[in-house]
Each structure stands twice: as structure tokens, then as C-alpha cells.
Amino acid sequence: MSATHAEDSRHHLVVVGAGFGGLEVVHRLAGAPLRITLIDRRNHHLFQPLLYQVATASLATSEIAWPIRHLLRRRREVTTLLATVAGVDKQARRVLLDDGSFLSYDTLVIATGARHAYFGHDAWESFAPGLKTLEDATTIRRRILLAFERAEREADPARRKALLTFVIIGAGPTGVELAGTIAELAHMTLVDEFRSIDTREARVVLIEGGPRVLAAFTEDLSTYAQRSLEKLGVEVELGSPVTECTANGVVYGGKTVPAATIIWAAGVQASPAAEWLGVAADRAGRVQVEADLTAPGNPEIFVIGDTAAVVAPDGSPVPGIAPAAKQQGGHVAQTIRARLAGQAGSSPFRYQHAGSLATIGKRLAVIDFGRIKLRGALAWWIWGLAHIYFLIGVRNRLSVALSWLWIHTRDQRSSRLITQGSASPKPAASMPARTSEGAEL
Numbered sequence: 001m002s003a004t005h006a007e008d009s010r011h012h013l014v015v016v017g018a019g020f021g022g023l024e025v026v027h028r029l030a031g032a033p034l035r036i037t038l039i040d041r042r043n044h045h046l047f048q049p050l051l052y053q054v055a056t057a058s059l060a061t062s063e064i065a066w067p068i069r070h071l072l073r074r075r076r077e078v079t080t081l082l083a084t085v086a087g088v089d090k091q092a093r094r095v096l097l098d099d100g101s102f103l104s105y106d107t108l109v110i111a112t113g114a115r116h117a118y119f120g121h122d123a124w125e126s127f128a129p130g131l132k133t134l135e136d137a138t139t140i141r142r143r144i145l146l147a148f149e150r151a152e153r154e155a156d157p158a159r160r161k162a163l164l165t166f167v168i169i170g171a172g173p174t175g176v177e178l179a180g181t182i183a184e185l186a187h188m189t190l191v192d193e194f195r196s197i198d199t200r201e202a203r204v205v206l207i208e209g210g211p212r213v214l215a216a217f218t219e220d221l222s223t224y225a226q227r228s229l230e231k232l233g234v235e236v237e238l239g240s241p242v243t244e245c246t247a248n249g250v251v252y253g254g255k256t257v258p259a260a261t262i263i264w265a266a267g268v269q270a271s272p273a274a275e276w277l278g279v280a281a282d283r284a285g286r287v288q289v290e291a292d293l294t295a296p297g298n299p300e301i302f303v304i305g306d307t308a309a310v311v312a313p314d315g316s317p318v319p320g321i322a323p324a325a326k327q328q329g330g331h332v333a334q335t336i337r338a339r340l341a342g343q344a345g346s347s348p349f350r351y352q353h354a355g356s357l358a359t360i361g362k363r364l365a366v367i368d369f370g371r372i373k374l375r376g377a378l379a380w381w382i383w384g385l386a387h388i389y390f391l392i393g394v395r396n397r398l399s400v401a402l403s404w405l406w407i408h409t410r411d412q413r414s415s416r417l418i419t420q421g422s423a424s425p426k427p428a429a430s431m432p433a434r435t436s437e438g439a440e441l
């Protein structure tokens with residue numbers, strides 16, 4: 001059964017995924033002679049670059065996400081559907097939904113992003129959640145805040161130490177941003193608020209299998225980032241991949257670190273679009289698209305963003321970042337417009353890299369614009385202004401700017417609520433809470 005009953009002879013574009021890529025396709029097709037159905041399994045567009053700030057209690061969920069339906073309310077030709085895509089019938093030109101219904105398309109754009117990958121250790125996910133969705137961010141926030149709460153009541157020194165140890169696996173931008181901010185939370189923000197523990201004793205351990213942090217940046221920026229993290233009190237462990245991850249901690253390079261909070265920031269796996277389409281994928285599961293971003297053998301299907309393996313003009317892989325997804329969305333919209341205007345053929349996508357940015361805590365950042373490289377406080381201001389600029393809506397820009405001002409000047413983080421009850425998450429199960437007299441609660 002069809003998911004919609006619209007009788008309409010206009011060209012029907014179905015876009016799956018309202019992330020950076022999918023939403024850009026829809027935005028750039030304003031006024032084009034077609035109707036669009038935008039499908040997403042969540043009701044909101046998410047600004048993932050600031051997710052770590054929700055996970056570390058700096059921003060609220062509503063400051064970095066917007067209802068898709070509201071964003072497109074003025075576009076009468078766009079229908080938004082909250083639904084999960086489970087496959088594609090290429091012969092019948094149908095998108096298959098997980099409830100058994102389907103949607104016919106003339107042109108299809110798949111922009112379903114990626115999830116974290118555990119390199120064959122899927123069982124680690126329950127001990128070391130990754131950061132990709134708002135739910136992930138609030139789960140991590142809850143674990144971090146609960147660890148401090150439980151440490152406050154813990155009499156046993158070894159258990160208290162494990163509760164006050166935070167391990168982050170993977171030292172890319174997300175791992176570095178999480179480590180720096182958790183260190184600031186423990187060593188600055190929370191210092192006056194607990195009575196039985198000294199939160200400054202908390203350990204933040206950043207473990208990276210490769211030889212340096214921020215491997216995508218130049219070596220001098222990596223070194224600067226590592227030194228800055230160490231000044232914030234982060235222990236940086238390089239060259240030793242994690243070999244074991246349990247409810248009690250991690251093992252890497254033959255060392256065991258008991259820790260109640262472990263966060264996964266290493267590796268991504270594309271959404272299963274390649275399986276839906278029955279086309280070749282790279283090791284990360286990304287569809288190996290043609291130069292014009294179409295799926296091989298299917299000129300009416302485009303695959304973009306984190307779900308696509310795209311090569312830049314210099315032969316290097318296009319990075320899985322928001323500007324790349326947006327540029328691809330813009331290119332696809334241009335191709336669709338040209339086709340609707342009766343032009344045959346399509347031009348290859350050409351990626352233009354504007355730069356790489358990463359923050360280290362609330363005052364420092366590194367920026368690589370190619371010829372220009374910046375680090376320190378100036379880089380942080382540029383990073384901050386760029387992120388505020390790319391947020392959607394004046395209210396959110398003001399709200400985020402105000403939250404950051406408060407963090408900067410008063411060290412107060414506004415979003416420190418533990419929701420969904422205070423029952424211990426899984427990793428704490430083997431470490432029951434005790435009163436100071438040692439009686440189990």
C-alpha cells in the first residue's frame with residue numbers, strides 16, 4: 001500500500017534523510033516544477049557538530065535541533081513524512097518503508113548519514129555509547145552526571161576512583177572536544193558543588209590507536225591540541241587501540257583502566273543504502289557513487305553525504321563533514337533542475353574544502369584553512385562565530401551565544417539535568433552504591 005495517496009502528475013522527488021545533505025537538496029529546489037516528499041525517521045534536523053555540548057551539559061537539546069516540518073512549513077510543494085526507510089525497489093521505483101508501505105518516486109535522493117562503528121565489537125556499544133543522535137547525547141550526559149552523583153555516595157576508594165574516571169576512545173575532533181569539555185566540567189564547573197569528593201581528582205583519559213590526536217590536521221596543530229588537552233588535565237594515550245571494553249572499564253596496550261563512564265568516538269559506518277540498492281560499497285559501507293553522485297547504473301538515484309564515498313578532484317576522499325554533505329546536496333539540486341529543464345547529461349561534483357576546525361575546551365581551538373592555520377583563543381572565536389552563523393533561527397543563535405557567554409564568564413553549564421530517573425546505567429551495575437557506612441542501598 002502506498003504511504004501517500006496524492007494524485008499529482010508533477011515530477012515526484014523523494015528525499016530520504018533531513019540531515020545536512022537532504023535538507024540542502026530541498027532548500028535549493030525552491031520554486032522548481034516538482035513535488036517533493038522528504039522522509040526522516042526523526043522529526044528533527046540535528047546540528048551534529050554541537051552534539052558534544054549537549055552530551056557535556058553545555059547546551060540543551062532544543063538549541064541544536066529543529067522540527068523538520070516547521071523548517072519547511074512555507075514550502076507547499078514539500079510533504080514531510082516521519083517514517084523509516086527499509087529498502088528500495090529500483091525496478092518499480094519505490095521506496096519501501098519499515099511498516100510495509102511504500103512510496104513511488106521519479107527521482108530519489110538518499111542522504112541517510114552514518115552511525116558509529118565498533119570494528120566488529122558490537123557488544124561494546126552498551127558499555128561505550130557513541131555520539132550521533134540527541135538520544136545518544138542525553139544518554140552520555142546522564143552517565144557523566146550520574147557518575148559524579150554516585151561517587152559522592154561511594155565509600156570505597158577504588159570504586160570512587162572508577163566512578164571518577166572518564167574514558168574517551170578515539171581522538172578525532174569529537175573525542176578531543178568531549179575530553180576537553182569533560183575535564184573542564186570536572187576540574188572547574190563542579191568543584192564547589194560536592195562535599196565528599198573532590199571533582200578535581202577526576203581522571204579523563206583519551207585513548208587513540210593512531211600516533212596523534214586530530215590526525216586530519218597538520219602535525220603542529222595536533223601537537224598543540226595534545227598539549228592543550230594535557231594542560232586541562234586530560235591524559236592522552238596514543239598508539240594503543242582498545243582491546244577490551246566492559247562494564248568495569250577498558251584494556252589498551254596491556255593496561256587496564258577501571259572506569260564507569262566510557263564514550264566511543266572512533267569509527268563510523270554508513271547507513272545501509274548500498275544494501276538497499278544492491279551496489280558496491282567501500283569498507284565503511286558507503287555507496288561508491290558516480291562522479292555526478294548517482295548510484296552506478298541508476299541515473300535517477302542520487303546518494304550523498306556520509307552515505308556516499310566521493311573522491312575530490314585531487315583524488316583524495318571527500319571527508320564526512322557537514323559542508324561536504326551540503327555541497328553535494330547543492331550539486332544534486334542543480335542536476336535535477338537541469339534535467340527538469342530538458343538538459344541531457346550531468347556535470348561531475350567538485351568538492352571545495354573550506355577548512356577543518358576543532359575545539360579544545362571552552363577557550364581554545366585549532367583551525368586549518370589550508371594556507372592559513374590558527375590556534376588558541378582567536379581560533380576559538382572564529383569557531384564559535386562560524387557555528388552560531390550556521391545554526392538555524394535567531395532565537396537559537398542568541399540562546400547558544402548566551403549559554404556560551406555564561407560558560408565563559410561564570411563557568412555555569414545550563415543543561416545539567418539528569419532525566420529518565422536516576423537508576424544506574426549498565427556499567428554501574430557491577431558497582432553498587434554504598435552509604436558512607438558501607439551499607440548497600
Ligand SMILES: Cc1cc2nc3c(=O)[nH]c(=O)nc-3n(C[C@H](O)[C@H](O)[C@H](O)COP(=O)(O)OP(=O)(O)OC[C@H]3O[C@@H](n4cnc5c(N)ncnc54)[C@H](O)[C@@H]3O)c2cc1C
Binds near residue numbers: 019049174
Ligand atoms: C558528534 C559529531 C560531531 C560532528 N562534528 C562536525 C563538525 O564539527 N563539523 C562538520 O563539518 N561535521 C561534523 N560532523 C559530521 C557531520 O555532522 C556529518 O558529516 C553530516 O551530518 C552528514 O550529513 P548527511 O546529510 O550525510 O547525514 P546526517 O546529517 O547524519 O542526516 C541523516 C538523516 O537521515 C535520517 N535517516 C537515517 N536513516 C534513515 C532511515 N532508514 N529512514 C529515514 N531516515 C533516516 C537521520 O535521521 C538523519 O536525519 C559531526 C558528526 C558527529 C556525529
